[in-house]
Amino acid sequence: MSEEDTHILYDPVQRMICVFCHARMDVSAIAPFTKAVCPSCNNEVTVPARLGAFLLTELLGTGGMGGVYRAHDETLGRDVAINVMLKSLGDNPEFVASFRREAQAAAKLNHPNIAQIYSFGQERGQPYIVMELVPGLHLDQMIAAPDPLDIPLVMKIGLDIADGLQLAAAANLIHGDIKPENILLDERNQAKLVDFGIAAKPSKSENEIWGTPYYIAPERVRRQRVDFRSDIYCLGGTLYHAITQHPPFEGADALEVVRARLKGPPVPLEMFRPDVAPEVSAIIMRMLQMEPAMRYPTYGSLLSDMRAYLSRVQPKTPVAPSGKRIMIKGRKGSTTIAGGSTTSALSQTAASTTGHLQTTGRQPLVITRGMFPEGTVPPSETAADTPSATKTLPKKGCLIAAITVVTLLLAGVGGSWLLLRHQAGKLANNLAAQQAEQARWTQAAGIAHASLSTAEVSLRGLAAEAEALVTQAVASVEAVIGTDWTPRILWDDPEPEPEAEAEPEPAADAVPDVVADGATNAPPAEADTDDTTHAPPAEAEADADDATHAPPAEAEADADDATNAPPAEAEAEADAPETDPEPEPEAEPLPPL
Template sequence: MPDDERFGRRIDRTACSSCGRQVDLSAAAPLSTVGCPVCGARLFVPVQVGNFRVIALLGKGTTATAYRAVDQGLDREVAIKVMHFQHRDDEDAMARFLSEARALAALRHRNVVRIFTMGREGSLPYLVMELVGGGSIRGLITRDKFVDETLGLGIAIGVAEGLRAAHAVGIIHGDIKPANILLDEQGSPKIVDFGLARFGGLRMEREGMGTPYYVPPERIRQQDTDHRSDMYSLGATLFHLLAGQAPFDGKTVKDVLLAHVRRQARDIRDIRPFLGAKTAAVVARLLQKDPAERYPNYDELLSDLRIALARAAPAAADAPADALAAVHAAARQAAPVIPTMASPADRSPPAIARPAATAAPTKRSPAKPTDRRLRKIVLALVVGLLLVIAGIGAIVHSLRRREPPKEVAWELPRPSLPRPSLPPVQPAPSLPALQPAPAVPAPPVVERPAAPAVPVHVPATPPQPPPAPKPPEPPPALQQEKGYPETVLVGSPGNPPDSTGFGAVNYAYRIGKYEVTNAQYCEFLNAVAAEDPHGLYHGGMAGEYGGIVRKGQDGQYSYSLKEGMENKPVGFVSWYDALRYANWLTNGRENGDTESGSYTFVREGNGWKVDLPDHAALATGRAPKWVLASENEWYKAAYYDPGKPGGGGYWPFAGRSDEPPPCNINTNAPSDVGSFAGAASACGTFDQNGNMWEWNETRHGGNCGVRGGSFYLNDNVNHLRASTRYVSNPPGFKFSNYGFRVVLLGGTK
């Protein structure tokens, strides 16, 4: 390979990130991937470019490739965008590359990616830019098809703020599309790829057209373009975000371009009827064919976007004026799982999803006829038994009227029924009070699961059956405390590792029987979030899928539940939020401290560093600790059955066989926790399959994982498998179908 074709200086040896062994890379091509000869893990072959060590591929575009790199001088990660070798003599490509550098250097705005420097390695120019680790909006659409209204509007506000800043210095972006809008770890949008940017308005001649799904009509007609052209592209992007499809589609690129020129975009509410009228009006105005019928300036556009956001999420009505605060107030850190990060240079059109009918929310199935008959039989037997006892007492009392011996009161045992079981049986009619009776053997008492507790007076020395042996008590570490989330015991016999990559858990712990509900999280907010400096509340909680409404001003916030949403799992919570909730429980629920407890939060730049505890050590400690379930704890509770023959085993569907259980998957509406009473795990948990993706504590590099599938429309039964875990989520991400459950450890005497 000639020197001028090679980007960077070869590094011949590197440590495997999986096993730690040094690997000889002298025979490998730079910037390629090879297998570790010891453990088989895939390794990127790094190169050195000045002070930068290039360590991973981010993505490839038509004219450039983006890499992740480490700035060894300043000890930070950056993105390096390098032009492809074959374009080094292409004047137009070189002009676009330099234009991007000029545009980024002229801008300094929180919603525009920053450029640090520009350089040249051999004949290849490169840009060193801010690394945005949250993935692109295109990845969001690919993963979830469409997004919640408040999230889409919050993203649009941030992008419009960035475009306003660009227009203020005379820059037109020229290629606004989902792949060119990234999300940082806090969920704020950042505009990238100014390769088609121009200073001032100009004609179509010799400039790139941009992506056909989002290109404005005037650019297709080769007419003058200005900031309103970027508005059109933003409108097409917002349409795609909210509707799950681009405003125009066709069999060929030409068909799509002609549709932009000739056809009016359909009303977005024809596709998603629950969107607000104001939101639909903003999208429609942005997509007008004539630029004069769009917004004349970004101030008017931002005003209407904020009005639409306030109507979509009432709690966001008092959002601050600046875009970042608006995003954080109503769509803070809002982005779902993004499996792969799209390159800033990627110009390939996204796959366009076809319109799909919105599924109606799932309703809980009524009780089966056999269940109703069984309840009636049980009730009849109980009532009959009580009438027999009353009759015997009345007869004896009529024959003998003397002072009875000293009596002992006892009552039928009160069984503990699971919350999602059959509806409660109405209590039997009250009976007349029984007068004391002489010693008459009482008929045997039959314990019935649905019987209400009824006090019955019996003689002092009734026949006593031998006491039944008590099951062994769990250690004090695992006792349930009143007012805390209901938990179930997962015993200490260890589960063996399995083929999907999960390890054994050899200590006893209690895990939440249900996902944390809106009612429980609302109590948490009222206890700690009067000011809410950490953004524990998200505007989406008041929207279509949420159950909590915020009122008041900063410092005096209060929170209330939406009717009928109390027992649905809370959504729009981040990994950080779940850890703070666990801290609150650990600190006794009276203490408003969420910074320490089971987890210690330390401010690090614009984010947080969190020290994760050793769960095995906490399980044998004296003080009870609430934590977010680790990946292995979550997995054992969901899939392992110690009662299986041969010492226990895994539910077959955890691998690649058998049928999934009944659950809430792909219904477009969360269900009450525990709705699927017959689908509990072997240890007694509910909804670990479906309803909500659940955060796990386990980190994967800088990201976090979710498990279990959800109600969301693009989820399917394969997401229920143990082998499906999405681990590319920044810890600040929030989305409507992201929830969690907690684990209780420790407290031994």
């Protein structure tokens, strides 16, 4: 294998611009990705390199397959993460074709918990894949912190990654190398999985197994068929490491780690963290079962158990580790990565590696002070900001912090004022609506009162007219028939008195018992009876009416006269010859009222 096959090939940059003072610097004699000190402002900067249309500004991680860089896409003008494969892998057409297919398939995954793949290409015989640059924290950085991680936070990260893997499993894709280095947290503390379709590439040699020994599934070691349950195992090993700060299995080298996995189950989590909830321990231990059939059968069942636990707890906000540099452990050593960088690290191999990357010294180099003509270096060829350079400007940081605090205070005051103003306007609108409603009801009541008053006046007028009509009718009746009928018009008829039972008439041959003061027996009054019997109906009704409606005083007077009549008059009446009474004139009918 040639020296060229063991390095990532790129073009060095002859000149660069300091990101702090914008001075041009000659960096032709300095290796790329070396820390250099600007002679104008004495700030430390990183020397970039060029790979096709990308300006590589920082080396983020290395592995057996290549390296990961923070880069600036000069075509689209955005920062990206680019994974560059070794040229030795690019010389294998089968690997390149398979790598392209996996990259195309992974690019179709659109999920908030999977880093998006932008493009695929090849430069100087080296395949590369361009991915989303995720600003935030590495899970391996968080594990390396001295304090243990919050268990609900770890389970929340596992829930996010499992949700993304569920989408990949539905597309018949597996990751194959889930580990802390491939899990990042963005600014919203949302976990993202990177290196999809890269880390799990099958090896061209039967003696090589790609994957990380701490988290590799047993079926992959035994060269058996793998499916989504292998990713469940890798995720379980990652969560085990995050909670206990120890990998599930340890050993002197990769083979020892794999042998430990095949010998027996991992140590219970309670041995390292007594505060682990029983359901958390049960979830992770089931994910780490040796046989795939004993693990969760679907991502749906795994997500259901995780959500059931997280529904009762509240994850804490993650805190960035205090260290500015971390070490990613590999099989044959370690590689230093700037702690401020926020993108994926390429997976490490569990067996033999196919190449190595060039390393440089850590001491910054002081270059000759000088300025270059305008326009000789494009503005895009600038080094990325580094945490150590930022430290040299404490005053600027304090000023920015003060401005931020003042801005937040002003925003809070302004927001409170707007809220109060909105509430006051709302109350005023409600009051105006109530007043309008009250005015409407008052107007309606006034209209109703006026209607009632008008109705009352009309009723009084009608009553007066009715009374006038009655008076006029009475006057008309009196003018025609006299005043005798006035009571019948103005008052109701008295209730009729019950009729007395008629006494039986004496027999014709009987002698009357009337003997008073020399009176003789009078013959029966046959004429009166005949007259009454043969009287016309109208006259009979008139007589009956007269007898019925005769005033009580007149009836009593007639009775007294009959009783107190002198005997001579009674005898004269008895001796008088019977004559037919003259017919009385018929009463004229009353005019209609």
